[in-house]
Amino acid sequence: MSFLEIKNVWKSYGDAQILERLNLTVKQGEFVSMVGASGCGKSTFLNMLLGKEKQTKGEILLEGKPLVQEPDEERGIVFQRYSVFPHLTVLQNVMIADEFSNAKLLGFVFGKKKAEIKAKATEFIDAVGLTPALNKYPHELSGGMQQRLAIAQALMKKPKILLLDEPFGALDPGIRADMHVLIRDIWQKNNLTIFMVTHDIKEGFELGSRVWVFDKLRHDPQAPNAYGAQVTYDLDISSETNKSDSKMKIDELSTPSSNPIMQEEKA
């Protein structure tokens, strides 16, 4: 039994077929980068993993059991924006994760329990390098710091899967590089299984141990919505040799003839 099994999953909205015939398995500890053109369904797929959307056909099994059809503690998420609570300080933002599970009725914890949660939260805040900003509100933080905070929040719950929805898309290149180092470090230390949607193919190859390229194999020019996207490339890049091969793949994908949409996006 694999960690995550995707069995013949299809997704459509009304007449528009978004995804079709997805058959994939993922081992625990893999870092899957999902790349593809806008509107190719990679975000839809992430939302299905999250439980926000339901597949039209097929099933997704996590450790042999069907995925719960609403967001829960098994799956952590970091969005591109708005992932943190603006009315809470950095410390409170991270503490709230455990306050939810310890105070079902009141929503707040007190005394010794609070001190425990605070200690745990401080550790994760330290791990993402936000200790100097412990008592700041999110609006006082830069975009990169907000994303660090969102990651710390998600880690508090030790999720089986960590989902990243273009997490670094709104950041400056320099900050982005720092975040890459951070996320790779966190991935390895915590033995996480990560799914990341990204527009940036290079980022996908740099971070992932596996890359999925979403694209349409079948195309009907009269009815562009008739067929959905599939995972056209499933590349294992966990070893160095594979990584160098994949560099060539990037170039191949970046040439205008093979994928005009991708080119447009980079411009």
Next chain:
Amino acid sequence: MKRFMNIEPSPALRAFLTLLPFIIALFAYSIASEARLAENPHDKLLPSFTQIADAVDRYAFTENKRTGEYLFWQDTGASLYRIGLGITISALIGLFIGLCNGLLPTLRAGLSPFITIISLIPPMAILPILFITFGLDELAKVMLIIIGTAPVIIRDMQSQVMQLPQEQLIKAQTLGASTWQVAIRVILPQIMPRLLASVRLTLGAAWLFLIAAEAIAAQEGLGYRIFLVRRYMSMDVIFPYVIWITTLAFAMDFSLRKISEVCFPWYHQGAK
């Protein structure tokens, strides 16, 4: 020379410009008043400042011979009690129903269209119904304020809740929050400053309903007094009462804003 649109007045000039319209208005009034009184010393339309001061002294600082009370403060107390009670209840109703409606699609499906229709009923049109149902005393007046302002606050709160980024609600769920926990830890603190803003905006309407209700049936109150002395054309009483109501309205608005800024710094600084 900079374009006019790019010229920022200095602090001193800004203060002067703020005061200027007030000074001009007072000056214009005193000239007009003097001119009328010179022609007819018994003219009641534009009383002089001394006449107004006399009236204020009579109403605010002289004991009523019959009841031993100070009419002005009695009226102020009665009106503030009504508007305070009315707007507080409205805010609580608005917060509770608005939050539930915004968060729970099932409740929203049932209640939202109904509340939209209710909010379109002109409250003044059903004032007679309120007087018939709730009698002529305090309850009817407070009810008019509630009926006039609560639906607006409910609708505003509902849309504010729905405008919170979906990402936050999903994030809370992935951290293990239940519906209840999302409501009290994520949504409630975030819409409190918005509730205060909503109350500030509806205060104008609340005063309108209060004065209208007092004008029609009351024994005391600022609105009652204005409409009572209107029979004697006592402009010397009406003017200070109107200025006093404006002052109260301004003070309420100002203190709500200050409360919001002190209690929810993240909201006001974040908006910048």
